[in-house]
Amino acid sequence: MTRPTAAPASSFSALRQRPWVRWAAPLLLVVVLAVLPLVLTEAANDTLARIGVFAVAVLGLNVVMGYTGQISLGQIFFLGLGAYVTAYGVTNDWNIVLVFVLTCLIPAVAGLLVALAAARLGGLAIAMVTIALPIVGVPLAKRLSEFTGGSQGVSARFTDAPEGSGLYDDQWQLYLVLVIGGIVFVLTRFLVRGKYGRAFAIVKGNENVASSMGISPYRYKVLAFTIASLIGGVSGFLYMVVVQYTSPETMSFGHSIELLVAMVIGGAGSIVGSLLGGAFYVVVPNLTNAVDPSLTALLQGALLLVVLFVLPGGLVSLPRAVMRGLRRSPAGRGHAAPPTTPSPTTGSGPAAEEPDTERLGRA
Secondary structure, three states: OOOOOOHHHHHHHHHHHOHHHHHHHHHHHHHHHHHHHHHOOHHHHHHHHHHHHHHHHHHHHHHHHHOOOOOOOOHHHHHHHHHHHHHHHHHOOOOHHHHHHHHHHHHHHHHHHHHHHHOOOOHHHHHHHHHHHHHHHHHHHHHOHHHHOHHHOEEOOOOOOOOOOOOOHHHHHHHHHHHHHHHHHHHHHHHHHOHHHHHHHHHHHOHHHHHHOOOOHHHHHHHHHHHHHHHHHHHHHHHHHHOOEEOHHHHOHHHHHHHHHHHHHHOOOOHHHHHHHHHHHHHHHHHHHHHOHHHHHHHHHHHHHHHHHHOOOOHHHHHHHHHHHHHHOHHHHOOOOOOOOOOOOOOOOOOOOOOOOOOOOOO
């Protein structure tokens, strides 16, 4: 029996495995990202910078939910906390490097304290604990007006382009987002592809199996939640780089749900899916508002349902779905594979079909 050909997929996979492609593709991406801010308009640079901010926030949510399987609805709280720490440090003329370090440490410590108590509960209990974070955070930010500016919020302008650089402010801000966000993405990729990522996956799959292998589910849940909180703090710093203003509404519960939706639509447990989720968070509301502002929530909900039904793995699974469709199409099976009749001398039963397996690995 003639084996169905899968030339497009196999050729693409073979091309990806070549050493020069594995080195050239990242270099080409760096060059493109370095040139992009110089050629785009101010509005495009601002949109890309905002996508980068919320892609980092979705990445943190992916660490705790997509890779470890914990339900967290409080990621926006750590973004808001990072934004407030940045605003307070900048308005008090602290060194910007110190501000950035505190923006990482303070949300991480807050996340550690929450995780130490919540990770023992498991299941939906941890979701209830994380729901409380934005619910408590908004009135708390309003009351601590000495530090947060109260309901009016606080602004901090510290990302004007350096004199002599020849850059506009929007270009400089986008470069900051690309560099800091890019470092966070690379470090997270190494984390989830290493031994910690494998431990996260085992804990997500079955905690009893993890315990039998000597992996403490509690310890790795706390670790994942702390890392997610730290990444949330970094996204808060980047938020102030781009928006330069924050208020209690920044950490509202509605924004937390929108981050969760963005992660699901982009692709849970995927680095690339985090980027797509950030793009969804920023771009789709603008598009739905352009259609009809009164139907924004309805249109976003319908889009969420469509993606979940058509692409359960999120937008990141779209290329695999397309390739699978091509292989199943007559053109993908090849013209040199006419129907064949089983030879009576080679067996009386029908030939077994090759299982259509799907690669589980994600970028």
